[in-house]
Amino acid sequence: MHYKGIVIHPDELSNYWLDRLEGTDINFLGIHPVGKSYHGETVAEAVEWVQKPETQQLLQRAEAMGIAVEYEMHALNWLIPRELFAEHPDWFRMNENGERVADYNCCPSNPEVLEYLADRAAELAGIFKTSSGRYHFWTDDVPEPKCHCPKCRELTASDEAVLMYNAMNKGVRRAQPDAGVSYLAYDIAIDAPEKVKPDEGIFLEFAPMKRNTSRAICDPESEMNKQAIAPVGRLLEVFGHKNAQVLEYWLDNSWFSGWARPMKRFDFPRDIVALDSAWYDRAGFETMTCFACYLGEEYHETTGDEVDIEAYSQALGILAK
Ligand SMILES: [Zn+2]
Known part of the structure; x- marks a missing residue:
């Protein structure tokens, strides 16, 4: 299945957004709990949110509209x-001083913690169940989450991440044998792993945050964007094309607003979306998504503006159909 879609915060899911999506060929809605991720609090809050009857009604409406809803969250501190x-x-x-610390992620060379991680991922997938069987339970969103123990020392951050994702993948596939978890190629784990292979079911999710959004991702004159796409070829070799997903920032008004209110008026770069998505399509990605936070009902109420989601869908091309 090819998807094209947007990713928003849980509290932004409303009939307003679903009304905006109705009639477009957007067929994917990602839900991304905001911030504080390394405390595990936002995952816990999202667990409460997803179980509310009003949330379930909105999710059912999205599904009835043919929209696959998936949940994308930095979850290690909860798991x-x-x-x-x-x-x-x-x-x-x-840590680098040789001390065990309980801040981020885990020691992925420890088989016991991987077993525990598999069980917890199965539990989380039961809470955030998807009809697509695709799950996004990411490692912690911090710049230095690596384990420096004698066994992990020889691994890259990407290798460590694959060990964790393989464990989670094993867990979610117990209840759904064709399910899988995404490998988030982002920040310290943007490069392909070197020593650890992803198990069947793991799919690539490429989130090039270190990019210049005012230039096309393939613009050879943007040194930043050249570097941003440099890992793509190897990533697709290692993880394959099946389910490969782009998680872009084209409509991320939370970034544009500095992740703080007031929400700024925002015009998304249509030409960049069209050029980028064509490039990603040629590279072999199947699913095209981007953050679209701070563009929901509150944005409309405070700015009087509305994002032209139909124009976004058209800029992505005919990929999803
Ligand atoms: Zn370790």
């Missing part, structure tokens, strides 16, 4: 609660 440190310090990462 491996930090309280477990007292009992299992060796499940947690070693």
Whole structure:
């Protein structure tokens, strides 16, 4: 299945957004709990949110419209609660000073923590169940989450991430054998892994945040964008094309607004979306998405403006159909 879509915050999901999507050929809606991710709090809040009857009604409406809803979240701190440190310090990462610390991620060379991670991912997939069988439970969103223990020392951050995603993938496939989890190619894990292979079911999700959004991603005169797409070829070799997803920032008004209110008036770069999506399509990505935070009902109420989602869908081309 090819998808094209947008990714918004849980509290932005409303009939307003669904009305905007109705009649377009957007067929994917990602839900991304905001910020504070490394405390695991936003995942816990999203767990409460998804179980509310009013949320379920909105999700059912989206599904009835033919829109696949998926959940995309930095989840390691929820999956491996930090309280477990007292009992299992060796499940947690070693910092550069050789101390086990309970801050981010885990020690992915420890088979016990990977077993635990598989169980918890299965549990989280049961809460955020998707009809597509695609899950996005990402590692912590911090610049230095690596484990420096003797076993992990030889691994890259991407290798470590694949060990964690393989464990999660194993967990979610227990209940849904054809399910899979995304490998988030982003920040410290933007490059392909070197020593660890992804298991069947893992798919690529490419989120090039370190890019210049005022230039096309393939613009050879943008040094930043040249670097941004440099890992793509190898990533697609390692993870394959099936389900490969772009997670772009074209409509990310939360970024444009500095991740703080007031929400700014925002015009998305249509030409860039068209050029970029054509390039991603040629490269072999199947799913094209971007953050579209700070463009929901509150944006409309405070600015009087509305994003032209039909124009966005058209700029993405005929990819999804
Ligand atoms: Zn380790």
